[in-house]
Amino acid sequence: MTEPPPPPPLPAPSPVDFLVRPAVWNTDAAGLMSVRTTVFVDEQNVPMELERDGLDPACRHVLAFALTANGTADETSPIGVGRVTASGHIGRVAVLADWRGRGVGTALIRCLIEQADASVVDLNSQTHAIPFYQRLGFVVTGDEFEEAGIPHRRMMLKKRVGHIG
Numbered sequence: 311m312t313e314p315p316p317p318p319p320l321p322a323p324s325p326v327d328f329l330v331r332p333a334v335w336n337t338d339a340a341g342l343m344s345v346r347t348t349v350f351v352d353e354q355n356v357p358m359e360l361e362r363d364g365l366d367p368a369c370r371h372v373l374a375f376a377l378t379a380n381g382t383a384d385e386t387s388p389i390g391v392g393r394v395t396a397s398g399h400i401g402r403v404a405v406l407a408d409w410r411g412r413g414v415g416t417a418l419i420r421c422l423i424e425q426a427d428a429s430v431v432d433l434n435s436q437t438h439a440i441p442f443y444q445r446l447g448f449v450v451t452g453d454e455f456e457e458a459g460i461p462h463r464r465m466m467l468k469k470r471v472g473h474i475g
């Protein structure tokens with residue numbers, strides 16, 4: 311009698327294997343810029359002079375890191391970033407390509423909403439990313455326009471008290 315075939319491998323687990331934390335420009339600029347340069351400048355061909363707009367020191371930032379096997383954040387190599395201005399404008403949201411579709415972007419936006427002082431937050435979404443922001447409760451409020459050669463639309467979200475996204 312022939313042996314039964316071995317069972318198929320278990321599907322890869324999809325735990326939350328990353329961590330998002332608030333970041334400070336003075337100490338985290340290198341990590342923030344490494345992800346932004348990879349995604350916006352290298353991948354999306356945004357000119358560096360447009361990417362560096364001078365607003366960063368006055369913004370609140372967030373960073374995402376992979377968790378290592380012992381459960382600590384690998385602070386040497388950030389995987390996602392974002393920022394929010396004092397007036398509640400969210401921007402520079404980026405996740406490294408290998409990490410997309412695993413909840414990092416959602417966690418970044420939730421952390422930015424928490425970080426924002428303003429009761430209403432807004433952003434200019436790249437048109438392709440509108441469904442991503444709509445899932446988080448943002449609504450489109452304007453017509454399409456170009457920024458850095460990429461089509462965008464303005465979106466906004468009114469924060470609830472104790473907003474968790």
Ligand SMILES: CC(C)(COP(=O)(O)OP(=O)(O)OC[C@H]1O[C@@H](n2cnc3c(N)ncnc32)[C@H](O)[C@@H]1OP(=O)(O)O)[C@@H](O)C(=O)NCCC(=O)NCCS
Pocket residue numbers: 349403404405406409410411412413414415416417434435436438439440441442445
């Ligand atoms: C947009 C971006 C930040 C999303 O980050 P992410 O980590 O992939 O997002 P999540 O994994 O939290 O996605 C949450 C959901 O939104 C969806 N989604 C993510 N990006 C999307 C997109 N561009 N279009 C449509 N849906 C999208 C995901 O499929 C996911 O849905 P699912 O749970 O049904 O699978 C990331 O794709 C990115 O960095 N893109 C390049 C830079 C960029 O375009 N930034 C946005 C500037 S406005």
